[in-house]
Amino acid sequence: xxxxxxxxxxxxxxxxxxxxxxxxxxxxxxxxxxxxxxxxxxxxxxxxxxxxxxxxxxxxxxxxxxxxxxxxxxxxxxxxxxxxxxxxxxxxxxxxxxxxxxxxxxxxxxxxxxxxxxxxxxxxxxxxxxxxxxxxxxxxxxxxxxxxxxxxxxxxxxxxxxxxxxxxxxxxxxxxxxxxxxxxxxxxxxxxxxxxxxxxxxxxxxxxxxxxxxxxxxxxxxxxxxxxxxxxxxxxxx
Ligand code: NDP
Numbered sequence: 001x002x003x004x005x006x007x008x009x010x011x012x013x014x015x016x017x018x019x020x021x022x023x024x025x026x027x028x029x030x031x032x033x034x035x036x037x038x039x040x041x042x043x044x045x046x047x048x049x050x051x052x053x054x055x056x057x058x059x060x061x062x063x064x065x066x067x068x069x070x071x072x073x074x075x076x077x078x079x080x081x082x083x084x085x086x087x088x089x090x091x092x093x094x095x096x097x098x099x100x101x102x103x104x105x106x107x108x109x110x111x112x113x114x115x116x117x118x119x120x121x122x123x124x125x126x127x128x129x130x131x132x133x134x135x136x137x138x139x140x141x142x143x144x145x146x147x148x149x150x151x152x153x154x155x156x157x158x159x160x161x162x163x164x165x166x167x168x169x170x171x172x173x174x175x176x177x178x179x180x181x182x183x184x185x186x187x188x189x190x191x192x193x194x195x196x197x198x199x200x201x202x203x204x205x206x207x208x209x210x211x212x213x214x215x216x217x218x219x220x221x222x223x224x225x226x227x228x229x230x231x232x233x234x235x236x237x238x
Contacts, residue, residue: 003028005072006219007065009055009112010082012039014181015131018208019079020045022216031068031075033061034082047072055082055108058115065115074119077127077219080112083149087142087187087196097188098145105149106156113160117169124168125223129215130157134177134233142192150175154229161228170226172218177233178205204234 006023010016012034020032020043029047032040033055040050049071051064069075083105086097113128120126135143136150154173161171178200187193210232218227 002073004076005029005031005068005074007031007033007068007075007078007112007116009033009061009078009080009108011043012036014183015176015179015208015211016079016081017043018212019081019215020048022209022212023219024048026216029068029072031064031072033064055111056103058111061111062115069119074123075116075126077129078112078116079129079131079215080109081129081131082108082112083131083183084186085146085183087146087184087192088189089142089192090144093145093189101145101149102152105146106152109153110156117164120169121164121167126169127172127219128157128160128169129172129174129218131211132157132173132175134175134231134237136173136175137231142189157229161226165226168223170223172215172227173229174211174215174218175229175231176206176211176214177231177237178203179208179211180205181208204236206232206234 006028008016008020011020011032020030024045032050033053034040035054037052049068053060053064084101086101130153132153133150135147136154139147157171157173184196214230214232221227
């Protein structure tokens, strides 16, 4: 039987790429979004539409979803995974970096939800997976704004879940601890970046595949079961 369409944002590296690989192996057609089209295409996944889309561009997100649905049928799940982490000291970080994080991690995520939710409500089924972070559950130094965006992801997901529960749509929040990906590389404060990199090298951290397996677990539950939230981290992470 043909499997339904799954949309994954931020699929050009890390957790998003691993999640794309996982759902492709299960036979789902995919819509993969990120700004680096070459990295999406390098995954070479079957039955996959790759589009260079910045998630902060609501129209572009919706247009790509419409194009994929015309080809593969309705979206059964979206994994809102695209995100940026620009760690910094509030006292001297450039406000433009705060805005970038809120634009991508909060408003970009809402653009993904907005593009698929009306169709899910109409069909009375669907799954929205929002990728948050342990930093959306507790505070860490240098994480004030990044953590703010991830607390927002938890808050929005909890309210959205209440809003659509009666309409057959599931909302799952995935909150990983540290994962070895490209995420840290965009932080511009070299001291903070070096310290965090050293910490990651000295400690066990999750792999992207660990997180992808958790997203798969949540999605594969029967539609009447909503895995509301999963917080996962390397066993040794404190
Ligand atoms: P990566 O940096 O490897 O992946 C981030 C992805 O987001 C890339 O595919 C990137 O693609 C995409 N992205 C960034 N900005 C945009 C944008 N404006 N429009 C579209 N896509 C965008 O990091 P991770 O895999 O670690 O991050 C994935 C998610 O997991 C993020 O939400 C992150 O906050 C979260 N997370 C990560 C943790 C970690 O320790 N790594 C821990 C907890 C949560 P491109 O640059 O091509 O646009």
